[in-house]
Amino acid sequence: MKIDTKLTRLLGIEYPIIQGGMVWTSGADLVSAVSNAGGLGVLGAGSMYPEQLREAIESCKSKTKRPFGVNIPLLYPNIEEHIATVVEYKIPVVITSAGNPNLFTTRLKSHAIKVFHVVSSLKFALKAEQAQVDGIIAEGFEAGGHNGREENTTLVLLQLLHQHSFKIPVVAAGGIANGSAMLACFHLGASGVQMGSRFLMTKESTAHQNFKNHVKSLGEGDTILSLKELAPVRLIKNEFYASVLELYQKGASVEELRSLLGRGRAKKGIYEGDLVEGELEIGQISALLDNIPTVDKLMANFLKEYELALQKKSF
Amino acid sequence: MKIDTKLTRLLGIEYPIIQGGMVWTSGADLVSAVSNAGGLGVLGAGSMYPEQLREAIESCKSKTKRPFGVNIPLLYPNIEEHIATVVEYKIPVVITSAGNPNLFTTRLKSHAIKVFHVVSSLKFALKAEQAQVDGIIAEGFEAGGHNGREENTTLVLLQLLHQHSFKIPVVAAGGIANGSAMLACFHLGASGVQMGSRFLMTKESTAHQNFKNHVKSLGEGDTILSLKELAPVRLIKNEFYASVLELYQKGASVEELRSLLGRGRAKKGIYEGDLVEGELEIGQISALLDNIPTVDKLMANFLKEYELALQKKSF
Numbered sequence: 216m217k218i219d220t221k222l223t224r225l226l227g228i229e230y231p232i233i234q235g236g237m238v239w240t241s242g243a244d245l246v247s248a249v250s251n252a253g254g255l256g257v258l259g260a261g262s263m264y265p266e267q268l269r270e271a272i273e274s275c276k277s278k279t280k281r282p283f284g285v286n287i288p289l290l291y292p293n294i295e296e297h298i299a300t301v302v303e304y305k306i307p308v309v310i311t312s313a314g315n316p317n318l319f320t321t322r323l324k325s326h327a328i329k330v331f332h333v334v335s336s337l338k339f340a341l342k343a344e345q346a347q348v349d350g351i352i353a354e355g356f357e358a359g360g361h362n363g364r365e366e367n368t369t370l371v372l373l374q375l376l377h378q379h380s381f382k383i384p385v386v387a388a389g390g391i392a393n394g395s396a397m398l399a400c401f402h403l404g405a406s407g408v409q410m411g412s413r414f415l416m417t418k419e420s421t422a423h424q425n426f427k428n429h430v431k432s433l434g435e436g437d438t439i440l441s442l443k444e445l446a447p448v449r450l451i452k453n454e455f456y457a458s459v460l461e462l463y464q465k466g467a468s469v470e471e472l473r474s475l476l477g478r479g480r481a482k483k484g485i486y487e488g489d490l491v492e493g494e495l496e497i498g499q500i501s502a503l504l505d506n507i508p509t510v511d512k513l514m515a516n517f518l519k520e521y522e523l524a525l526q527k528k529s530f
Numbered sequence: 531m532k533i534d535t536k537l538t539r540l541l542g543i544e545y546p547i548i549q550g551g552m553v554w555t556s557g558a559d560l561v562s563a564v565s566n567a568g569g570l571g572v573l574g575a576g577s578m579y580p581e582q583l584r585e586a587i588e589s590c591k592s593k594t595k596r597p598f599g600v601n602i603p604l605l606y607p608n609i610e611e612h613i614a615t616v617v618e619y620k621i622p623v624v625i626t627s628a629g630n631p632n633l634f635t636t637r638l639k640s641h642a643i644k645v646f647h648v649v650s651s652l653k654f655a656l657k658a659e660q661a662q663v664d665g666i667i668a669e670g671f672e673a674g675g676h677n678g679r680e681e682n683t684t685l686v687l688l689q690l691l692h693q694h695s696f697k698i699p700v701v702a703a704g705g706i707a708n709g710s711a712m713l714a715c716f717h718l719g720a721s722g723v724q725m726g727s728r729f730l731m732t733k734e735s736t737a738h739q740n741f742k743n744h745v746k747s748l749g750e751g752d753t754i755l756s757l758k759e760l761a762p763v764r765l766i767k768n769e770f771y772a773s774v775l776e777l778y779q780k781g782a783s784v785e786e787l788r789s790l791l792g793r794g795r796a797k798k799g800i801y802e803g804d805l806v807e808g809e810l811e812i813g814q815i816s817a818l819l820d821n822i823p824t825v826d827k828l829m830a831n832f833l834k835e836y837e838l839a840l841q842k843k844s845f
Contacts, residue, residue, distance in 0.1 A: 220845045231845075336750045337817075356671070357683045365751030368672045368683040370705040370714075371814045375750065377710065378818060390685040395692065399685075399714035401845040435651045435690065436680035466781045499686045502652075503693060530535045530546075530716040 217253075218521070222384040222407035225329065225349065226308060227282060229253030230518065232397070233352070233386060235411030236286025236310060237360065238262035238496075239486040243271050245419040247278035248510035257284040257310060262482065265296040272304050282307040284331075288361075289314020302326045313361060313446075316346035324349075331386070335363020337375040340385075350384040351376070352409050358389030359412050359498035362440055362447045370403070377404030392500045394520025412498035418509045423488030426495065433501045444469045445476065451495035455480065532568075533836070537699040537722035540644065540664065541623060542597060544568030545833065547712070548667070548701060550726030551601025551625060552675065553577035553811075554801040558586050560734040562593035563825035572599040572625060577797065580611040587619050597622040599646075603676075604629020617641045628676060628761075631661035639664075646701070650678020652690040655700075665699040666691070667724050673704030674727050674813035677755055677762045685718070692719030707815045709835025727813035733824045738803030741810065748816045759784045760791065766810035770795065 217223070222231040234241065234249040236257035246256030258275065260268050268285070275283055285306050287297050290313050298319055301309050309323055312333035320330045324347065331350040332343040340351050353376055355369025356362060367375070369389040376385050387400035388409035397408045415422050416430055433451065440449045441459060450456060462471055476494070484493020508516070532538070537546040549556065549564040551572035561571030573590065575583050583600070590598055600621050602612050605628050613634055616624050624638055627648035635645045639662065646665040647658040655666050668691055670684025671677060682690070684704040691700050702715035703724035712723045730737050731745055748766065755764045756774060765771060777786055791809070799808020823831070 338750060355683065355685070357686050366754070366814070367750055367817075368670065368685065368705055368814065370670070370683065370685050370711065371672050371817070374705070374708050374711055374815065375818055377708070390683055390689070393689050393692070395717050395719070396685065396689055399717040402710050402714040402717065402839050402842070404710070406845045435653060435682055439681070464781065466779065499681070499683065500689065502682075502686070503690055524717050527717070530721045 216518075216522075218518075220384075220401070220406040222350065222386060225384055226255055228255050230514070231386075231407030232514070232517070233257060233284070233310075233407060233409040234414040235388065235409050236260070236284065237411050237415060239482055240415045240420040240422045241286070242421045243274035243278060245414060245417065245421070245510065246271075246283050247275050248417075248419045249414065249514075250279045250281040250283045252511055252514040254514065255282065255284055255308065257286050257308075260285050260297050261288040261291060262486075265293055265300060268297060268300050269304075272300070272306070276304075284308035284310055286310040286312065288312050289318055298322070301328065310352065312352075316343045316348055320346045320348055333388070336365045336367055336372070337379060339363075340376055340381070341379070344381060344383065348383065350386060351381060352386045352388050353405070354409070355389035356440065357449075357499035359438070359449050359501070360496040362449055364443070364447060366440070369400075373400065373403035373405060380404075390498060390500050392503050394517045394522070395524035397517070397521050398524040412500050412504060413513070414510070415497065416504045416507050417513055418507060422485050425488030425490055426485055426493075427507050429490050429495070430497055430501050431505050431507070433497075433504075435502045438497060438499050438501060442472060442476065444472055448494070448496060449498060451497060451501075453484075453493070453495055454491045455484070455494055531833075531837075533833075535699075535716070535721040537665065537701060540699055541570055543570050545829070546701075546722030547829070547832070548572060548599070548625075548722060548724040549729040550703065550724050551575070551599065552726050552730060554797055555730045555735040555737045556601070557736045558589035558593060560729060560732065560736070560825065561586075561598050562590050563732075563734045564729065564829075565594045565596040565598045567826055567829040569829065570597065570599055570623065572601050572623075575600050575612050576603040576606060577801075580608055580615060583612060583615050584619075587615070587621065591619075599623035599625055601625040601627065603627050604633055613637070616643065625667065627667075631658040631663055635661045635663055648703070651680045651682055651687070652694060654678075655691055655696070656694070659696060659698065663698065665701060666696060667701045667703050668720070669724070670704035671755065672764075672814035674753070674764050674816070675811040677764055679758070679762060681755070684715075688715060688718035688720060695719075704813065705815050707818050709832045709837070710839035712832070712836050713839040727815050727819060728828070729825070730812065731819045731822050732828055733822060737800050740803030740805055741800055742822050744805050744810070745812055745816050746820050746822070748812070748819075750817045753812060753814050753816060757787060757791065759787055763809070763811060764813060766812060766816075768808070768810055769806045770799070770809055
């Protein structure tokens with residue numbers, strides 16, 4: 216029971232489900248499990264040193280024969296090394312984000328790598344299309360981690376893109392945790408979904424157990440898009456966030472904010488499980504996430520929800 | 531070609547489309563046009579004196595034989611008079627918002643009035659269900675005007691509600707302007723949609739022509755949820771908003787914000803067309819709205835988009 220869409224045909228995968236390549240969570244275990252289950256697993260290179268990315272790719276290749284991708288944030292300091300690595304290993308799909316899609320698209324495509332770019336607005340989607348990317352990942356305000364300044368929600372962003380009728384696949388991202396939501400996104404013009412938070416909450420992700428347990432307890436309004444003066448990021452309202460708020464109330468400068476944030480805060484929270492001092496990046500959909508299944512179980516359940524939604528004819 | 535859902539059966543309407551009862555825009559012309567076209571028109575009592583509401587109801591009754599509703603924000607100063615008026619005129623549907631659904635639901639229902647309550651979170655939806663409302667309007671972060679503090683987007687909010695499986699109809703609101711979005715919302719558990727901004731942008735709405743023309747020109751990122759310390763409201767980033775921002779940057783108190791806002795700012799902007807000094811309330815979907823059709827034309831087009839979406843089987 217494959218699901219056949221523009222996205223699955225382009226990538227040669229069974230289900231139009233991409234696992235978001237997140238920092239500190241998306242290593243070889245998670246990525247290979249998603250690809251083995253018929254989706255597209257994606258390594259999160261944004262939190263890896265060049266040598267770690269090579270190791271993760273080799274480990275992933277040993278765990279799956281199916282295609283997987285690498286997510287590379289374009290503001291990454293050693294970007295040239297990461298680009299060289301994905302070319303060397305002939306990674307079939309590279310997802311770029313947080314930067315100009317003109318920078319590497321042509322070069323990657325010349326090595327038969329398919330390039331998807333993450334956008335938060337129609338404006339950036341049109342730029343990505345001009346840069347000749349192979350697909351667009353349209354990520355709304357509700358998504359975890361770094362996010363756009365326009366604050367377009369996924370529902371609004373998809374309608375904006377739908378009106379333009381892109382020829383390349385559009386993948387919906389941000390606020391998706393249920394198979395019926397995938398069908399909803401299809402009707403809004405998407406041919407696939409990317410899920411981050413939902414895959415973070417699996418046994419295979421390398422997020423710290425403290426962090427996963429904390430996410431289970433979250434409810435509505437427990438995340439917020441903050442630090443807009445640096446780069447907008449959705450995070451949990453914890454003690455670290457309280458100190459950000461305190462700075463805001465004092466009318467702090469961008470420099471003071473940057474110095475409070477410092478380095479390694481996301482690692483401290485997500486990977487080391489420091490719920491107090493860490494920057495805890497997760498999407499708004501965390502209010503709905505109350506279990507930590509294996510990837511196999513998650514995929515099976517998600518596909519069942521999708522099938523049920525497809526069959527539903529009365530509303 | 532009726533569309534049969536839980537909502538249409540409950541309200542006795544042809545299409546599961548509710549026109550949001552907005553301040554300064556939703557008078558008898560708009561409301562009767564929507565009801566005559568098979569949706570549910572809703573008067574916006576929030577900007578009416580008691581006598582004006584009576585006049586609007588009488589005018590509306592003279593223009594349509596079909597059911598229409600009245601939206602009453604529960605923070606309205608002369609709330610008792612508005613409640614007495616809708617009882618006297620046997621208005622079939624009352625939509626309450628911005629307050630406690632326990633206040634008037636039982637009384638209204640005892641007069642055979644159906645009560646819908648607007649919520650921004652699952653938590654408030656459960657409270658409304660307990661108060662025995664007949665239906666829930668689930669309104670996300672992207673909606674125009676007053677909004678919830680949790681910042682749940684429509685996509686996230688609908689999934690949260692869907693998981694709970696409400697027996698009463700759930701109506702999706704916020705960020706909807708296209709027939710395919712209605713089908714998407716159906717798959718997320720809704721049995722109808724409420725549209726505000728889309729109906730504001732019709733010939734029949736009483737929003738000022740300056741305001742409508744300005745909305746046509748808006749793009750992504752041109753609205754923002756602001757004044758969260760008073761009551762969160764989505765508005766256009768105009769000169770009035772710039773002065774709000776200036777106060778924020780000075781670390782202004784709630785009192786200073788309240789005094790800047792003053793009285794009648796929304797009227798000034800929306801109804802009188804003062805784009806500089808007015809508070810210009812509109813939803814994020816305004817980025818998509820570039821025409822000002824008649825209600826009939828809008829409804830026909832929306833239903834055509836819905837039918838096309840229904841027929842689409844490949845994504």
